[in-house]
Every structure is written in structure tokens, then in C-alpha cells.
Amino acid sequence: MSIKEQVKSVLREAETYRTQGLFNEAMVKFKYASELIEKNVKPENSRLLIEGITKKIELLKKTISKYNDPEKPPEMPVEIQNLIKEKFSFSTDKESAALDGAIALTKFGQFDRAIKEFKELLKMESFRLVAAKNILRCYFASSSSSSSAKAAVSQYKEWLPPGLFTSGQLEKIKVFLENLLKEKGVEIKLPAVKEEVAAKNAPDKAMPATKPLIEMPESEEEEEEFLDISSVGIILETGGKKHPELIMDVSFQSGNMVSLIVPLREKLLIENLKAGLKLNHVQFYSPIAILNGSGVVSAFTRIGSGPKMGNYSLDLKMFTN
Amino acid sequence: MAVFNLKNREIECKIVYYGPGRSGKTTNLEYIFKTYKKQVADQMVTIDTEGDRTLFFDFLPMGLGKIKGCDVKVQLYTVPGQVQYSSTRKLVLKGADGIVFVADSFSIRREKNMLSLKDLDQNLKECGLSIFRVPLILQYNKRDVGGSIPIMSIEMMQNDLNKQLKVPYYPASALTGEGVGATLKECMKLTLVRLQKEFKWAQ
Numbered sequence A: 001m002s003i004k005e006q007v008k009s010v011l012r013e014a015e016t017y018r019t020q021g022l023f024n025e026a027m028v029k030f031k032y033a034s035e036l037i038e039k040n041v042k043p044e045n046s047r048l049l050i051e052g053i054t055k056k057i058e059l060l061k062k063t064i065s066k067y068n069d070p071e072k073p074p075e076m077p078v079e080i081q082n083l084i085k086e087k088f089s090f091s092t093d094k095e096s097a098a099l100d101g102a103i104a105l106t107k108f109g110q111f112d113r114a115i116k117e118f119k120e121l122l123k124m125e126s127f128r129l130v131a132a133k134n135i136l137r138c139y140f141a142s143s144s145s146s147s148s149a150k151a152a153v154s155q156y157k158e159w160l161p162p163g164l165f166t167s168g169q170l171e172k173i174k175v176f177l178e179n180l181l182k183e184k185g186v187e188i189k190l191p192a193v194k195e196e197v198a199a200k201n202a203p204d205k206a207m208p209a210t211k212p213l214i215e216m217p218e219s220e221e222e223e224e225e226f227l228d229i230s231s232v233g234i235i236l237e238t239g240g241k242k243h244p245e246l247i248m249d250v251s252f253q254s255g256n257m258v259s260l261i262v263p264l265r266e267k268l269l270i271e272n273l274k275a276g277l278k279l280n281h282v283q284f285y286s287p288i289a290i291l292n293g294s295g296v297v298s299a300f301t302r303i304g305s306g307p308k309m310g311n312y313s314l315d316l317k318m319f320t321n
Numbered sequence B: 001m002a003v004f005n006l007k008n009r010e011i012e013c014k015i016v017y018y019g020p021g022r023s024g025k026t027t028n029l030e031y032i033f034k035t036y037k038k039q040v041a042d043q044m045v046t047i048d049t050e051g052d053r054t055l056f057f058d059f060l061p062m063g064l065g066k067i068k069g070c071d072v073k074v075q076l077y078t079v080p081g082q083v084q085y086s087s088t089r090k091l092v093l094k095g096a097d098g099i100v101f102v103a104d105s106f107s108i109r110r111e112k113n114m115l116s117l118k119d120l121d122q123n124l125k126e127c128g129l130s131i132f133r134v135p136l137i138l139q140y141n142k143r144d145v146g147g148s149i150p151i152m153s154i155e156m157m158q159n160d161l162n163k164q165l166k167v168p169y170y171p172a173s174a175l176t177g178e179g180v181g182a183t184l185k186e187c188m189k190l191t192l193v194r195l196q197k198e199f200k201w202a203q
Helices: A002-020 A024-041 A043-068 A077-087 A094-107 A111-121 A125-142 A145-159 A167-183 A193-201 A266-272 B025-035 B083-093 B108-126 B154-161 B180-199
Strands: A231-235 A246-254 A257-262 A276-285 A290-302 A312-319 B003-006 B012-017 B045-048 B056-067 B070-076 B098-103 B134-139 B169-171
Touching: A002 A024, A002 A043, A002 A111, A077 A094, A077 A111, A077 A266, A077 B045, A077 B056, A094 A125, A094 A145, A094 B083, A111 A125, A125 A145, A125 A167, A145 A167, A167 A193, A266 A312, A276 A312, B012 B025, B012 B083, B012 B180, B025 B045, B025 B070, B025 B098, B025 B134, B056 B083, B070 B180, B083 B108, B098 B108, B098 B154, B098 B180, B108 B154, B134 B154, B134 B180, B154 B169, B154 B180, B169 B180
Parallel strands: B012 B070, B012 B098, B098 B134, B134 B169
Antiparallel strands: A231 A246, A231 A276, A246 A257, A257 A312, A276 A290, A290 A312, B003 B012, B045 B056, B056 B070
């Protein structure tokens, strides 16, 4: 094949890749064509061709950098957001499904709508803390550091007056927000929780309180946010003896509660597990890390029907170290 | 994750088109949408960017009518192929009952095919599924693009992608529709057989 034909063929290939949206591949071929020309064709005959190829390469560079650094995802129409909410909620109970839906909207970059959904979830005690944290996260994901920080801090201040959150919850939100601000390199001093809540909670001196003030206990469930756990390894201890680790896949997860199927052959587990039992040595396998921790058996029941009939279903509450 | 309505004898399952970016997943769905109008239950939802890249997912609901006394509905999804959309890809894959892996026949995309299949394997594991057990079909797309573009032989693609899996495969051209219907039918067949084994839905 002559050089002319070779160059033509490489350029045709590059052009096809470009039209197919394979921009990196197209650029490699355009560069190769350019090299072939420079090496084999006299400069006075190749100047225009090289210039043309260089222009194409520059355009491709711009396109590639645009795709590698996508701007804020586009806001989708409400119908599509509803579809996301519906199709990517996997929990069976309505409340958890609402949380799933809001999280899915976040993952698809629909932050404004997600904030609305999370604000609805603030009404539910069991999801209040996780919803609040997600709202703050959405503010940071949806706009530039300075404006998102402003919005998040203003939201935090709105939550400070007593009523919606306990002081313990507010303290957690504060720490969470401080970390977000730190990550973004924004220095803002947040108003302290206890002072504000305490000040507003303090009984009015002129009107003595008729009832004692009771600090509500904090729910353990709100302690941490959990990663998606794909499998769980349990090291059972009986009579002071540690047994080999048994690893089981997670069939369902909601917050810090995971469901596992214990096969019938795992006699040792089946004989020893019961609701309320604390397992001191548990490993939680997530796609990004293995977490050491413990677990409390929430429910342990025999499966009475379906393809897994005869095996056991274990609901385990996770506590990581 | 198939949904059963025992009372109405309805079954709804989810098939996900997976594969590297620009391999033709959306084009598969577009062809199905155009060609199988009778079975298409609603509009195809597609959200792409300026460069026709799937940013989120495509969605196409279909109704297959009665099979063994059961009203069978299927929802087709595509995942975003580009590497950076990993979290949305995982979310779309969750609950899949069957998978079509759309591989690109261009020689230059050989490594991308293999990386994407590895990514599928990893993401299935995270969903508690095994690539060896899930109903899976391989589609070797873009067989029609010839000329100056080097494309891989079917043997080479089989060796790269299907040596261990040994699943059904189809050469295809999503643009012309060749192999598109056959791929989908085989995937539905495997999926329904698998669901029948698990849930005994058919009469």
C-alpha cells in the first residue's frame, strides 16, 4: 500500500471512530496519520493536510475534556424523575421505598427534587437524621462550593431551633456539615448546637416549668450511615471457642439492618442463632472496604415457602468498629 | 427482581442491556421500540447528552401477552457505558432478571469489552448474583461496519468473552436490526425459564 493510500485509510478509520463517538480512538488515529505524513511527505506538500488534521485533533480534545468533566447533570422532566423514584425503590415498605427513591434521585443528579423528597422524609422520625444529612449533601453536589456552603449553613441554622431535632441529632448534623465544609475547603464557623438549643429549651424564669425537662434518648439506629454491604462474615463463638468464619451474601439491606440466607447445611449457626444474640466478631464486606464490627440478631426464622424453603433467614443489625 | 402478582397471574421482569460505552445498547432498544410496536407498552424513555451518550439509562416497557397462563411484562433498561457512571450503572443493574451484554466488534474496542464484562461480574457480585448463574446473552454488535475498520472475528470475541461463560451469543447490527430480535428473544427465554425454576409461575 502506498503512503497516500495508507494515510487515506487511517483517516477514514479515524473519521469512522469520530462519527461513532469513539473520540479517544479517533484521536489516536488522527495523530498516527499526522505522523505518517510528517515522516513521508515533503513539508511543502503536506502543510494544508497537517493543519486540517491538527484542527480535528484540537476539536476532539475539547470534546473529550467535556465528556470527562461533565457539568451538573441536566434536570430531568418530572415524569422521568417520578419514573426514577418508582423504578429504583427496592424496599417493600412504603417509608423505606420513599428513602430509596430520594437516594436514587440523588444518584441520578436530580438534586433539587431529591431535596424536596428528603424534606418530606424529615417528617418521619426514623429517617430524620439520614434525610437531613442527605439534604446537606445535595446542596454541596448541586452547586459551586461557596453557594452550596451558604445554602447548607443556612439550612443548618433553620434546623437549630428546638422542635424537629434533638440536640444529639443536631450535634451529629453539625459534625457532618463541618466535614463537608472541610472537604470543600470552606471555612465557616457553625453556631454551636447545645448553646442554642439549651438557651431556647431553658425554662422561662418568669414562668417556671410545670413539668421536668426530659432529654429524649437517642436512637442507636441514627448513629451511623452504612455502606452497601454485599456479604457478611460471621465468626461464631461457642463455649469460649471461635469457629471458622462463615461468609454469606446479603439478600437485602436497609440502613444498618441486613438480611442473609443461612443455608440449611450450616448446622452450627442454625443451632446457635436466636433473636437478641450478640455476635461479637462480624466482618461486613462492602465494595470499597471490609469493616470489622459486631451484630445483633434481630430475627432468625425458617423459610417456609419459595425456592429457599428450608433455609433460614437471618436479620442482623450491624455495628461497625 | 421479578414482580409476581399471583392473584392476577402477572409477572414483570427486568432485562438490562450492559456493555462498554458506545457499543450500541441504546440502538438495540431503539430498534426494538420501532420494530415491536405491538408489544411495546409505553413510550421509550431515553435521556442522553449532546453526544448521544446515555447519561442515566433508557427504559422500554413491553408486554408479551399470555405465556403459560400468565401475563408476562418485561422492562428493558440500558446502563450508561462510560466508566465514570459506575454508581448509576450499579443502580440500574440492581434487580435484573436477565442481561444482554452488548460487545463492540471493533478491534480497537477489544480491551473495553473485556473491562466492561469484568465490571458486570463485579457489579453482579455486589448485587449478590453470579455472572455464571444469571440469564446472560452476549451480542457481538456492529458486524455491519466493515470497509477500512478492522473488526474482530467471532472466534476471537468468543475466546475473549465467552470462553468461561459459555452462554448463547449473537452477531448483530443494532443499526440494521440484524440479530437484535434474536438476542432479546433468547434472553427472555432464558429469563423466563430461570424464573419458572425459581418461582414456578407457569401453570
